[in-house]
Amino acid sequence: MSKEDTMEPQMKRWKGSACHAHSWVAYPVLSDEQSQDVELVEAFAVPIVDKKVTSRLVRELNSLYPLDGLQHIKRVRARKDRDSPHPLEVLVCLASEAPEVKEVTINSLLPPEAVGREGLGEPFTVKVPARPPLTRPQFELASRHWPTSFHEDKQVTVALRGELFSPLQKAAMHTYMMSAVTAARAGRESGMEAVGAVMVDPVTDRIVAVGHDCRGDHPLHHAVMVCIDLVARSQGGGCYSFDGYTACRFTSPEWNTADSEESSQPYICTGYDLYVTREPCVMCAMALVHSRIGRVFYGTASADGALGTRLKIHTQRDLNHRFEVYRGVSRTECEELYSSDTEKDHF
Numbered sequence: 274m275s276k277e278d279t280m281e282p283q284m285k286r287w288k289g290s291a292c293h294a295h296s297w298v299a300y301p302v303l304s305d306e307q308s309q310d311v312e313l314v315e316a317f318a319v320p321i322v323d324k325k326v327t328s329r330l331v332r333e334l335n336s337l338y339p340l341d342g343l344q345h346i347k348r349v350r351a352r353k354d355r356d357s358p359h360p361l362e363v364l365v366c367l368a369s370e371a372p373e374v375k376e377v378t379i380n381s382l383l384p385p386e387a388v389g390r391e392g393l394g395e396p397f398t399v400k401v402p403a404r405p406p407l408t409r410p411q412f413e414l415a416s417r418h419w420p421t422s423f424h425e426d427k428q429v430t431v432a433l434r435g436e437l438f439s440p441l442q443k444a445a446m447h448t449y450m451m452s453a454v455t456a457a458r459a460g461r462e463s464g465m466e467a468v469g470a471v472m473v474d475p476v477t478d479r480i481v482a483v484g485h486d487c488r489g490d491h492p493l494h495h496a497v498m499v500c501i502d503l504v505a506r507s508q509g510g511g512c513y514s515f516d517g518y519t520a521c522r523f524t525s526p527e528w529n530t531a532d533s534e535e536s537s538q539p540y541i542c543t544g545y546d547l548y549v550t551r552e553p554c555v556m557c558a559m560a561l562v563h564s565r566i567g568r569v570f571y572g573t574a575s576a577d578g579a580l581g582t583r584l585k586i587h588t589q590r591d592l593n594h595r596f597e598v599y600r601g602v603s604r605t606e607c608e609e610l611y612s613s614d615t616e617k618d619h620f
Contacts (some may be wrong), residue, residue, distance in 0.1 A: 274277035296605065297437035299446065302581040302598040304588035307407045307429070311415050313400040315368040317382055320359035321349070321417060323392030330363060333388045336575065338366035347420040359394055364419070365402065405528060408433060432599075449473050449548045451604040457610050458497070458552050459520035460485030467610040469520075470500040470549040472542060475567070481507055481545065482523040487515060497549055497557035504542055522571050542566045550607040552578030552600070558586040561596065568597045572607025 321327055331348050340346060349363050363381055375381075377396050402415035405422065409430045410422040433438050437447065449471050457469030465486040472482040484499030494513070503523040505511040515521035539545075542564035552571045553561065558579035559568060569580060569587070579586045580598045587598050 295440075295443075297601050299438055299443070299599040299602050300435060301429065301432040301437075302585060302587070302600055303408070303429070304585060306404075307411075309410045311402040311404060311406055313415075313418060314403045316399050316401045316419075317365045317368060317371065317377060317396045318362050318399045319365055319379065319382075319396045320394030321361040321363055321392060322359045322394055323355075324360055326389070326392035327361060327363070327413070329389065329479060330393070334363065334365060337383075337387045338370060340364070340366070343367075343401070343403075345422045346401055347422065350376060350420045356470075364399070365396060367401075368398070368594075445478070446570060447603050449480070449546075450550070450570065451462070451606065452480065453548045453550050454603065454606050454610065456483050456485040456520045457496070460487070461610075463489070465489055466550045468496040468549070469610075470496040470547060472500050472504050473546045473548065474544075475546050476544070480524070482513070484521045485518070487518060487521070493556070494549075495554065495557050497547070497553050497562055499540060500547065500549075501560055504545070504564070508539075508541070540565050546570065547601065550610050551575050552580055552582060555579040555584065555586065558584070562586065562592055562594050565594055566596050568599070570599045570602045572601070572603050573611050574600065575611075 321330065327349060334348065340348075346364065349361055351466045352362060353359055371377075371382060372445060379390055379393060379395055379399075382396055383390050383393075387396070398421060401419040402421055406412035407426075407429075409423075409425060410433065412421065412425075415421045428437065436593045453469035453471040455469065456471070457467040460469065461467040465488060465530075468486040470484050471480055473479070474481050482500050483504055483505035484496050486496045486497050489492035499513075499515060502511050502513050503515065503521060507523040507525050542561070545566075546568045547561065547566055550572045552573065552575040553569070553573045554575070554577050571578075571580065574582045578582060581600055585598075586592070587596050589595070
């Protein structure tokens with residue numbers, strides 16, 4: 274009987290999963306553009322004392338200072354404080370657009386032949402966001418400075434709140450990660466680092482492959498690389514044999530039957546979910562790109578991690594494949610594994 278035929282069946286639910294799932298939150302690892310504060314640039318604005326001139330003023334300013342590249346900025350903002358002597362303020366231009374102005378006055382900024390200045394107060398300096406906000410936290414921060422348009426990705430908003438996955442989904446995620454933790458412990462008992470990985474087909478809720486660190490045999494056999502190779506073996510490929518490690522195993526997908534066509538098979542990890550106890554390195558992250566992974570869930574960060582710590586490979590625009598990454602799944606159990614390896618290195 275072959276090893277893949279003896280692989281244990283997928284667990285439907287692990288007792289206690291729902292309870293343990295409440296102790297962690299899976300947060301998305303977003304690009305720097307999404308996660309960093311929006312850069313602010315200096316601009317000039319003027320009060321609109323007479324609201325009747327607003328339409329005409331905006332039209333003339335758009336002609337004189339079109340604010341190219343700042344389509345996300347609203348030209349006029351309302352003053353919310355009732356004690357303000359003027360109800361509206363209008364953005365005139367960026368400070369960089371008036372570099373020769375030594376003394377900022379209404380006359381120096383607005384040539385009388387281009388803009389009618391009646392109904393306006395004296396200019397003042399403001400900060401405005403240099404680019405459109407991509408997330409709700411960025412939008413809320415940018416809007417404190419000047420009104421800004423925002424096209425919200427609601428999935429990202431919910432994910433940032435830690436509410437993307439339901440309790441039932443989190444219970445299943447915890448079960449998969451605990452399988453990776455079990456594999457990591459088996460690897461440690463074999464003298465390897467305590468890192469485990471599990472590949473899951475989210476369509477069928479089946480574990481396709483389980484692997485752990487095997488660098489005692491080959492320096493490139495990180496847990497993720499082992500898991501990817503086991504997936505390839507499940508599809509009739511693969512380059513290595515891990516039969517010496519009982520915790521490293523794979524199962525043939527349901528579509529892999531005698532009468533199935535080769536064209537119906539996915540390309541290695543297309544659409545699959547990877548659960549790995551520790552954040553993958555650059556090599557493993559690029560292997561996941563090549564394998565067309567769908568989503569990656571990791572438990573704890575790594576000093577050399579390439580999916581959030583040192584790099585964010587999955588967000589690089591020049592790559593031909595990108596995928597979602599979530600951190601913090603079963604964090605406590607994964608951190609304990611990492612701590613045990615760190616302590617071992619000091620002896």
